Amino acid sequence: MASQSVLTPQAEDFPRWYQDVVAKAEMADNGPVRGTMVIRPYGYAIWERIQAEIDARIKQAGAQNAYFPLFIPQSYLSKEAEHVEGFSPELAVVTHAGGEELAEPIVVRPTSETVIGEFMAKWIQSYRDLPLLLNQWANVVRWELRPRLFLRSSEFLWQEGHTAHATYEDAAAYAMKIHLEVYNDFLNEVLAVPTFLGIKPPRERFAGAINTMTCEGMMRDGKALQMATSHELGQNFAKAFDIYYQSEEGQAALCHTTSWGSSTRLVGGLIMAHGDDRGLVVPPRLAPIQVVVIAVRDEPTVNEACERILASLKSAGVRAVLDRGRGSFGRRLTDWEIKGVPLRVEVGPRDLAEGVVTVVRRDSAEKITLALEAVAPQVPALLETVQAELLRGARDHRDANTCDVPSVVEAIDVAQTGFARLSWDLVGDSEEAEMNSQAVTIRCLVRADGSIPASDLEEDLLCIVAKAY
RNA sequence: CGGGAAGUAGCGCAGCUUGGUUAGCGCGCCUGGUUUGGGACCAGGAGGCCGCGGGUUCGAAUCCCGCCUUCCCGACCA
Structure with missing residues (x-):
């Protein structure tokens, strides 16, 4: 009955460990076409939490959501020289549709600067229309030579923000605002990943940008992951797509644009920044399931107690689920550990006889005995403690390895x-x-x-x- | 896309070197029972175009060629 490790240990083979976690935590599978990804319900629930947190911050920063088409005329890409050069190797291009060869090939969007630029030009007339602050949640396609689930796939999900401003200063300030108040805030406060914020050297800039900012996080194996980027596009796209506005003085002037994005890669970052040999470790503020109430046995008194605890947790605003006592106890614990649920509340006959339950932290394995009535009042604070310690642990790890x-x-x-x-x-x-x-x-x-x-x-x-x- | 490794049941693998009846094992899954405080046990059972296509052969999981996919290491990227 001694538990043997169900995952490849990190120290033995980190990439293998990563794949094991993705599979055993039921996050994703490879799709039938090379480089594509099937995101399973648990992985998608995590993504939805990421989306919700980032989306709220984007709206706080004043941008509005919209949706632009998946298909882009190939000619659009060509309008910005560096842009087309940067992306052409990884484009998927539709040449046939409706049973016929197309007169002009259609590109499956690798990013949407071009189409959005086209419509910005149409919608912006006056300085009164500025700034124009747009965001879209979408899938994009960049044909990948070496795919890895969540980290690098040929199709992935992301948010891309696109804005137009009257001046260089406004544009630069907004890109910075997004970088700090959306991305860095989310990464620190929710994902519990400390970052290095900086700019990319010229060679690594986004194709068509004049400046690219990045949030670099450190994974547990000491490697870096770019977790979000914001670009100052200067007037490059404004020139290519004629994004002009009329100033207060009545002069025609070119806009300054920005773009900024974060993707399902963040799920990969979450796995590698906090995971351990027992599996995923999800920070409480992010976790789609913050607490699992586990019935040690499937019997009426235990189940009734579990139901009461579950209800009290939910009314305290905690995202909690119930695991009835079917199947072996140890097996169920292992499964919840692999999924990285921050806290579990174990409820068994012995506990109930004393009017208590056992609360166990996923991050530290620490066991805490709480009186039944104390669970709902104390769990929210305990979740915050876990959140803080995950961030501190990640920061210590980063500092010790920098x-x-x-x-x-x-x-x-x-x-x-x-x-x-x-x-x-x-x-x-x-x-x-x-x-x-x-x-x-x-x-x-x-x-x-x-x-x-x-x-x-x-x-x-x-x-x-x-x-x- | 270059270099390496590998594709046999949902997962992990053996069998291939030296071709030969019905292709095995562990885990998982289904049924019944006993269990249940750290991956439970017993009994019974289901599940395979042996990655795909071609070739050699009386006969191919096994030998040969091509392709596809996955993993590792590079170059490219969020």
Whole structure:
């Protein structure tokens, strides 16, 4: 009856562990076409929680949701030179439809700057129409050569925001606002993943952008994951799509646009940032199921007690479910652990005889005995404690594996297991090539005080380098 | 897309080297019973175009060729 591990241990083979978690926690399956993903109900429930939290923050920032078509005329992509060059290798193109070859091929959207630009041009007439703040939740297609569930799939789900502003300053400020108040706030407060915020070096910029900001998180194996990005597009798309407005003075002027996105990749980030050898660990504020009430045995008195506890938790605003005592106890515990449910409340005859239950934390395995009446009043605070400790744990892990180094050679060494931070001045083309040959990449540029640079031309910048997903 | 490994029941695998009746095992699943405080046990049962296509052969899971898919390592990306 000794429990043997049901997952490949992280230390033995991290990628294998990841796949085991995705499969055993019933999050996703591979689709029939290479690179496609079937998101199962539990994985989708997590995504819906991510969506809800991000969507609320986007609306708080003033943007409105809309929907643009999946199909984009190929000619649109070509209007912005860097954009088409950046995306053409990964485009899926429809050449036949309605039983005939199409006169103009149709691209399946890899992102929607172009179509949205076209309509922004139509909708924006006056400075009074600015800023125009749009967002859409959609699927996009980028043909991937090496797919991985949630992290890199040929079709994925995301939100893409697109805005148009009268001035460069407004646009830059809004992109920054989204980056801090939507993405970084969500990542820290909900996903419990501390980030490095910075800008991408010129080579890594979004195709067509003048500046790209990123949120880089550290996974438990020390590798980096880009968890969200915001782009200043300058007037590149405004020029390509004629997005003009008439100013107060009656002059025609070009808009400045931004775009920003976060995707189902965040689910992969969640798995790798908090998971352990027992499976997923979901932060309480994110968890679709925060508490599982487990009946040790399937008998009337136990079940009645469970029902009462469940009802009291729900009325306290806790997302809770009931696991009736069918099947072996140990097996059920293991299943809930793999799914990463933050707290479980174990209810059995021995507990009930004493008027108590046993509450167990997923993150620390700590067991707490609570009086029956104390469960609903105390669980919300306990969930917040777990949330805070997950963030603290992730921050400790990140800090312990982030090192300031004086040279590229040492940066490559440090990047085998974590992040290295060094002067950006030390990294020329040949140094970057040397790092890249070891799979180490520049994740972002930051100021010495950790804030986000306005441009890569600022002096005394630092760069954070790491292996990345 | 390049280099490597692998596809046999839902999952994990054996069988292939040296072709030969009905293709096995563990877990899971179904039925019945006993169980239930950390992956329970007994008995019975269901489930396979052996990845796909072609070739060699009297005969192919097994040998040969092509393709597809998955995993690992690179280049590309959210």
